[in-house]
Amino acid sequence: xxxxxxxxxxxxxxxxxxxxxxxxxxxxxxxxxxxxxxxxxxxxxxxxxxxxxxxxxxxxxxxxxxxxxxxxxxxxxxxxxxxxxxxxxxxxxxxxxxxxxxxxxxxxxxxxxxxxxxxxxxxxxxxxxxxxxxxxxxxxxxxxxxxxxxxxxxxxxxxxxxxxxxxxxxxxxxxxxxxxxxxxxxxxxxxxxxxxxxxxxxxxxxxxxxxxxxxxxxxxxxxxxxxxxxxxxxxxxxxxxxxxxxxxxxxxxxxxxxxxxxxxxxxxxxxxxxxxxxxxxxxxxxxxxxxxxxxxxxxxxxxxxxxxxxxxxxxxxxxxxxxxxxxxxxxxxxxxxxxxxxxxxxxxxxxxxxxxxxxxxxxxxxxxxxxxxxxxxxxxxxxxxxxxxxxxxxxxx
Amino acid sequence: xxxxxxxxxxxxxxxxxxxxxxxxxxxxxxxxxxxxxxxxxxxxxxxxxxxxxxxxxxxxxxxxxxxxxxxxxxxxxxxxxxxxxxxxxxxxxxxxxxxxxxxxxxxxxxxxxxxxxxxxxxxxxxxxxxxxxxxxxxxxxxxxxxxxxxxxxxxxxxxxxxxxxxxxxxxxxxxxxxxxxxxxxxxxxxxxxxxxxxxxxxxxxxxxxxxxxxxxxxxxxxxxxxxxxxxxxxxxxxxxxxxxxxxxxxxxxxxxxxxxxxxxxxxxxxxxxxxxxxxxxxxxxxxxxxxxxxxxxxxxxxxxxxxxxxxxxxxxxxxxxxxxxxxxxxxxxxxxxxxxxxxxxxxxxxxxxxxxxxxxxxxxxxxxxxxxxxxxxxxxxx
Numbered sequence: 001x002x003x004x005x006x007x008x009x010x011x012x013x014x015x016x017x018x019x020x021x022x023x024x025x026x027x028x029x030x031x032x033x034x035x036x037x038x039x040x041x042x043x044x045x046x047x048x049x050x051x052x053x054x055x056x057x058x059x060x061x062x063x064x065x066x067x068x069x070x071x072x073x074x075x076x077x078x079x080x081x082x083x084x085x086x087x088x089x090x091x092x093x094x095x096x097x098x099x100x101x102x103x104x105x106x107x108x109x110x111x112x113x114x115x116x117x118x119x120x121x122x123x124x125x126x127x128x129x130x131x132x133x134x135x136x137x138x139x140x141x142x143x144x145x146x147x148x149x150x151x152x153x154x155x156x157x158x159x160x161x162x163x164x165x166x167x168x169x170x171x172x173x174x175x176x177x178x179x180x181x182x183x184x185x186x187x188x189x190x191x192x193x194x195x196x197x198x199x200x201x202x203x204x205x206x207x208x209x210x211x212x213x214x215x216x217x218x219x220x221x222x223x224x225x226x227x228x229x230x231x232x233x234x235x236x237x238x239x240x241x242x243x244x245x246x247x248x249x250x251x252x253x254x255x256x257x258x259x260x261x262x263x264x265x266x267x268x269x270x271x272x273x274x275x276x277x278x279x280x281x282x283x284x285x286x287x288x289x290x291x292x293x294x295x296x297x298x299x300x301x302x303x304x305x306x307x308x309x310x311x312x313x314x315x316x317x318x319x320x321x322x323x324x325x326x327x328x329x330x331x332x333x334x335x336x337x338x339x340x341x342x343x344x345x346x347x348x349x350x351x352x353x354x355x356x357x358x359x360x361x362x363x364x365x366x367x368x369x370x371x372x373x374x375x376x377x378x379x380x381x382x383x384x385x386x387x388x389x390x391x392x393x394x395x396x397x
Numbered sequence: 398x399x400x401x402x403x404x405x406x407x408x409x410x411x412x413x414x415x416x417x418x419x420x421x422x423x424x425x426x427x428x429x430x431x432x433x434x435x436x437x438x439x440x441x442x443x444x445x446x447x448x449x450x451x452x453x454x455x456x457x458x459x460x461x462x463x464x465x466x467x468x469x470x471x472x473x474x475x476x477x478x479x480x481x482x483x484x485x486x487x488x489x490x491x492x493x494x495x496x497x498x499x500x501x502x503x504x505x506x507x508x509x510x511x512x513x514x515x516x517x518x519x520x521x522x523x524x525x526x527x528x529x530x531x532x533x534x535x536x537x538x539x540x541x542x543x544x545x546x547x548x549x550x551x552x553x554x555x556x557x558x559x560x561x562x563x564x565x566x567x568x569x570x571x572x573x574x575x576x577x578x579x580x581x582x583x584x585x586x587x588x589x590x591x592x593x594x595x596x597x598x599x600x601x602x603x604x605x606x607x608x609x610x611x612x613x614x615x616x617x618x619x620x621x622x623x624x625x626x627x628x629x630x631x632x633x634x635x636x637x638x639x640x641x642x643x644x645x646x647x648x649x650x651x652x653x654x655x656x657x658x659x660x661x662x663x664x665x666x667x668x669x670x671x672x673x674x675x676x677x678x679x680x681x682x683x684x685x686x687x688x689x690x691x692x693x694x695x696x697x698x699x700x701x702x703x704x705x706x707x708x709x710x711x712x713x714x715x716x717x718x719x720x721x722x723x724x725x726x727x728x729x730x731x732x733x734x735x736x737x738x739x740x741x742x743x744x745x746x747x748x749x750x751x752x753x754x755x756x757x758x759x760x761x762x763x764x765x766x767x768x769x770x771x772x773x774x775x776x777x778x779x
Contacts, residue, residue, distance in 0.1 A: 006528055007517065007521050007524055007525060007528060009514065009516075009517070009525070012514070012516035012517055012521075013514070013516045015516075016515060016516030304514065306508075306510060306512040307512050307513065307514050309512070310506070310508065310512040311525065312501075313472065313474055313501060313506045314501060314502070314506065314525070314526055314529055315498050315499070315500075315501030315502035315504075315529060316498075316529060317498050392474075393469075393472075393474040393506075394469045394474040394475045396474070396506075396508045396510070396512065396585075397465045397468055397469050397472075397474070397508060397509070397585045397617075
């Protein structure tokens with residue numbers, strides 16, 4: 001047998017007892033799964049928060065400086081859009097109106113209304129290139145009728161009871177929005193998030209009818225929630241954004257799509273306990289993995305103490321043992337990570353089907369878990385190493 | 398007068414003739430303690446030991462006598478606390494970790510337990526020692542295979558320890574301890590797990606290494622089947638080296654003693670006991686070893702050199718005899734409690750082995766045959 005390089009002792013010790021190896025793989029795979037679950041749910045929830053942004057057209061967005069999240073009802077004058085349109089590189093700027101607190105949808109049955117639940121109403125000028133959602137764009141004509149809206153099929157089923165697959169029956173629903181009769185003319189899909197239990201989409205005119213008081217005096221459509229800016233072909237994104245920022249009055253933020261999304265996700269991550277909860281979940285997964293990995297490496301060392309002590313007596317330096325354990329930890333990390341990731345992937349698929357959450361295994365997520373797994377294995381290896389370095393060759397005689 | 402009134406036992410072999418090889422191990426005033434504070438217990442007391450290159454040393458003694466402690470100290474596996482310990486030219490008292498790692502690589506350890514990695518084959522286990530010394534893989538490969546074959550494992554080179562018997566595993570461990578051609582081998586009961594034949598093969602291998610490679614071997618063993626390979630037998634009791642016998646020298650002394658009519662009827666056991674009690678005395682050319690008229694207290698055997706016997710009858714000194722290697726003097730004064738009846742002067746630098754009067758008398762009392770012989774001898778002299 002020709003040996004290339006040194007005897008791979010770490011690998012040999014690890015794979016010698018297949019039962020122990022199976023337990024180790026299962027344990028580390030479990031920790032990987034725990035971390036993937038946390039990462040997956042976190043991404044899914046953050047994606048849900050930013051789903052509206054993802055569904056919008058346009059390259060640049062204008063919001064009030066006071067609007068710290070999509071759910072904050074802070075607005076800015078429509079004049080800013082007029083100003084924006086005059087900036088070179090901008091092909092159009094379009095308003096989105098949104099209401100939540102006063103937007104209460106009640107279902108009337110036999111003349112008696114239920115208590116009603118807040119739903120997000122989104123208004124836009126039919127014909128404006130606002131949404132990337134075909135279901136909305138295809139049904140724009142229906143919305144031109146006053147007092148009509150499309151409803152989000154993914155709205156919370158407990159609060160909003162309506163036939164989701166039958167437009168004819170849907171239209172027969174007797175509903176009241178903000179105290180006025182509402183007729184549903186179709187459905188679309190957007191999804192819920194922490195702040196919003198459901199969504200309605202309607203024309204700006206209808207919107208003005210339902211919420212005439214959103215501006216104390218004057219036209220309710222003169223204050224807007226989000227400005228959607230389209231650029232001309234070939235216009236540079238960043239320089240146009242900077243130009244807009246300089247041109248517009250300082251009461252608004254001008255954000256690219258990425259900035260807008262990052263700000264929204266950042267708010268939920270950093271200003272709410274959600275980020276902390278998931279961070280804690282990831283730490284738990286990390287610790288569970290460390291404990292398992294420590295057990296595996298420690299028992300491997302403990303079972304081979306006389307052999308390691310013999311190596312020491314032969315003159316193997318401490319550095320050799322540090323390397324040995326690092327290699328063993330890396331091997332454990334990799335062979336635990338592969339099945340752990342495979343199972344996580346399957347679980348993502350199943351969970352996505354069950355909850356409607358967007359469970360995507362992103363490259364960032366996989367890299368995060370891989371790095372965490374390696375860190376966890378090496379950290380526990382270093383803890384177990386103390387035992388190995390304490391091996392006393394004098395005890396062999 | 399005597400220049401050197403030493404306390405070095407004759408059997409230690411320090412003054413044996415022949416080529417003086419350098420010392421591999423030098424132990425001087427070595428103390429060792431276990432535990433701390435109140436529980437501190439001394440395990441080794443002021444030990445001295447010298448082992449020369451190529452010597453095979455067998456250490457014996459009851460368990461708890463400190464022989465294993467001494468072996469681990471020599472093997473750098475314990476830290477030297479007090480005294481001096483020099484191994485392969487390096488002082489171990491206060492040695493750095495780097496130095497210790499370097500010294501360890503020049504040694505081969507054979508433990509009572511085989512301590513083989515279950516996950517590695519016999520070959521790979523042995524190779525762990527070869528790799529450490531960065532021996533060329535081709536050379537190492539040949540050496541590992543020939544060693545294992547030599548030890549009767551030729552068919553099982555690529556077996557894992559699980560498929561080997563206890564004795565086979567021990568032989569793999571021995572191969573691991575020898576593959577890097579160590580300068581010093583420390584072994585703890587290397588043959589305990591082996592049958593007669595493989596035990597013999599192992600000690601033959603040791604002898605070859607000692608003879609051909611100048612490898613020094615120190616082993617703790619109770620296996621009296623292999624005592625014959627020892628060049629030196631060290632006995633320890635309660636932390637003291639109670640005897641340190643150069644087997645070759647002890648037999649030289651016994652042969653000398655046997656030549657002496659006084660001792661010719663004693664058996665080997667009695668002779669070796671006498672040998673054990675003899676101390677080394679050195680004299681330079683012209684030194685007066687015995688002065689006529691002094692009280693007698695020692696019996697002398699000439700190990701090397703030669704002396705003149707001079708009788709002074711008041712007027713003049715007459716040289717009556719010349720004694721040389723293997724001959725003896727000083728017995729008459731001891732037997733009769735008389736003053737010395739002649740002077741002895743060294744003709745050249747000489748070494749004597751001397752026996753105390755008490756011990757000489759002791760031997761005399763214990764052996765009736767001896768006494769008879771003595772009387773006969775004295776009678777014949779008159």
